[in-house]
Amino acid sequence: MTEPFDAVDVIRAKRDGGEVPEAALRWMIDAYTRGYVADAQMSAFAMAVLLRGMTREEIRVMTDAMIASGERMSFAGLGKRTADKHSTGGVGDKITLPLAPLVAAFGVAVPQLSGRGLGHTGGTLDKLESIPGWRAALSNDELMAQLRDVGAVICAAGAGLAPADKKLYALRDVTGTVEAIPLIASSIMSKKIAEGTEALVLDVKFGSGAFMKDPAAARELARTMVALGEDSGVRTTALLTDMSTPLGLAIGNANEVRESVEVLAGGGPADVVELTVALAREMLALAGLPDADPAAALADGRAMDAWRAMIAAQGGDPDAALPAPRETHTVTAARDGVVSRLDAYTFGVAAWRLGAGRARAEDPVVHAAGIDLHAKPGDRVAAGQPLFTLGADDASRFARAIEALEGAYEIAAEAPEPRPLIAERIAA
Structure with missing residues (x-):
C-alpha cells in the first residue's frame, strides 16, 4: 500500500511553524500507531510541537485521531447520567477515593478509570491496592454491572x-517533550473522551508538587482541555488548584486510604474535604443536579455506604486493617513558631524514597510506607512538637528521605499569608 503522506513533510511543516492539514495529521497518528512512522520521526514531530505549538483545530484533530486509534466505550445503556474527574496529579492527592462514591450517592454513575504512580506523584490504583483483596482489573461486563448496581468504579483502564x-x-517521557501543552491536553482528553463519560471535571494543579509549576501554564492547559471536551460533546469544566503544599495530612498509599475514609465518615482534613465537595458540586451540576448538596451526603453516611459497596464489589474488605509501617521516625520542631512552608514536591520525593512510589513502571510499591504530617502551614508549633512522621518497612530508607527534606519546611515567627486552595474555575 502506498502511504498518502510523508512523515518528513509533516515534521517540516510543524518545524517551520505551519499548520498541519487535518488529513496529514490524522495519517501521522495512525501511521505511528501502526508502526509505519518510526519513533525517531515521532520524536522530531513532538519536539516541533513543543517549540512551535499547535492551533486549537490541530489539537482537536490530533485528539480525535488518538481516540480513533482504539475502542470507544459507551454507557448509553446504563440508564444513568455519567460524570468523571481527572486530576493532573500531585502530592497527597487522594481525592478520587472519597469523590467517586460521594457523587454515586446521588445516582450519578462514576466510571473512574485510573492509573498508577510514577516518581513523586502517587497513583490511585496503588492506594486502593492497600486494601486486602481489592482488585484493579475489571472486564467491561464487570465494569458495567458495578456501575449499574453500585454507581461508582475505580479501576485500571483497558489497553484498547x-x-x-x-x-x-512513553516517547514523550524520554525525549524531553513532556511539557508540551498540546501533547498533554490530547493525551489526557483522548483517554477521557474514549471512556465515554457525558461530563468531565478537571482538577488542574499548579505549584511545586504539580506537573505544571506555573499558574499561567496550568490555566492554558485547563482552557485547552475544556475546549477539547466541549468540541467532542463532553460537558467539561476545570478547577485550577494549588499544589504548593501536600493535600491533606497523609502522603503514601495505605495512610491516604485511611484519610479518605475519615473524609467519608464526615471528618478528615479541611483541604481534602473542601476540594472533594467542590469537585463533587461541579460533577453533579454537569450531570443535571445543580442543587445537590455533597457536604450533606458526607455528613449523613450516604457516601460511606457507596464507598463500602464499591470496595466490596471489587473484592476488597472495607473493614480490614490497612498495612502499617514496621519502622517510623518522627521529625520535631527545632523552635517555637508557625509552620510557614511545606514544599509539596520535596515531600513527594521523600515519600517515594521511603518506598511509597516507584522509579520505573514495573517496580512494586510499599503500601505501608509514607509520611504523616502533624502540622500544616499556618499551624503554631512549640519546640520539640512533632512536625511529621516518616514510615517505612526498612529503617535504612530514613536517611535518604530526611536528606531530601532538608530545606523543604520552615518555621517562622509569623503566619504566612493564607493561599486559596481553589484559584479559579474554567468553563467553556
Whole structure:
C-alpha cells in the first residue's frame, strides 16, 4: 500500500511553524500507531510541537485521531447520567477515593478509570491496592454491572483505549517533550473522551508538587482541555488548584486510604474535604443536579455506604486493617513558631524514597510506607512538637528521605499569608 503522506513533510511543516492539514495529521497518528512512522520521526514531530505549538483545530484533530486509534466505550445503556474527574496529579492527592462514591450517592454513575504512580506523584490504583483483596482489573461486563448496581468504579483502564496515546506517552517521557501543552491536553482528553463519560471535571494543579509549576501554564492547559471536551460533546469544566503544599495530612498509599475514609465518615482534613465537595458540586451540576448538596451526603453516611459497596464489589474488605509501617521516625520542631512552608514536591520525593512510589513502571510499591504530617502551614508549633512522621518497612530508607527534606519546611515567627486552595474555575 502506498502511504498518502510523508512523515518528513509533516515534521517540516510543524518545524517551520505551519499548520498541519487535518488529513496529514490524522495519517501521522495512525501511521505511528501502526508502526509505519518510526519513533525517531515521532520524536522530531513532538519536539516541533513543543517549540512551535499547535492551533486549537490541530489539537482537536490530533485528539480525535488518538481516540480513533482504539475502542470507544459507551454507557448509553446504563440508564444513568455519567460524570468523571481527572486530576493532573500531585502530592497527597487522594481525592478520587472519597469523590467517586460521594457523587454515586446521588445516582450519578462514576466510571473512574485510573492509573498508577510514577516518581513523586502517587497513583490511585496503588492506594486502593492497600486494601486486602481489592482488585484493579475489571472486564467491561464487570465494569458495567458495578456501575449499574453500585454507581461508582475505580479501576485500571483497558489497553484498547487510545493506544496511540500509550505509545506517544512513553516517547514523550524520554525525549524531553513532556511539557508540551498540546501533547498533554490530547493525551489526557483522548483517554477521557474514549471512556465515554457525558461530563468531565478537571482538577488542574499548579505549584511545586504539580506537573505544571506555573499558574499561567496550568490555566492554558485547563482552557485547552475544556475546549477539547466541549468540541467532542463532553460537558467539561476545570478547577485550577494549588499544589504548593501536600493535600491533606497523609502522603503514601495505605495512610491516604485511611484519610479518605475519615473524609467519608464526615471528618478528615479541611483541604481534602473542601476540594472533594467542590469537585463533587461541579460533577453533579454537569450531570443535571445543580442543587445537590455533597457536604450533606458526607455528613449523613450516604457516601460511606457507596464507598463500602464499591470496595466490596471489587473484592476488597472495607473493614480490614490497612498495612502499617514496621519502622517510623518522627521529625520535631527545632523552635517555637508557625509552620510557614511545606514544599509539596520535596515531600513527594521523600515519600517515594521511603518506598511509597516507584522509579520505573514495573517496580512494586510499599503500601505501608509514607509520611504523616502533624502540622500544616499556618499551624503554631512549640519546640520539640512533632512536625511529621516518616514510615517505612526498612529503617535504612530514613536517611535518604530526611536528606531530601532538608530545606523543604520552615518555621517562622509569623503566619504566612493564607493561599486559596481553589484559584479559579474554567468553563467553556
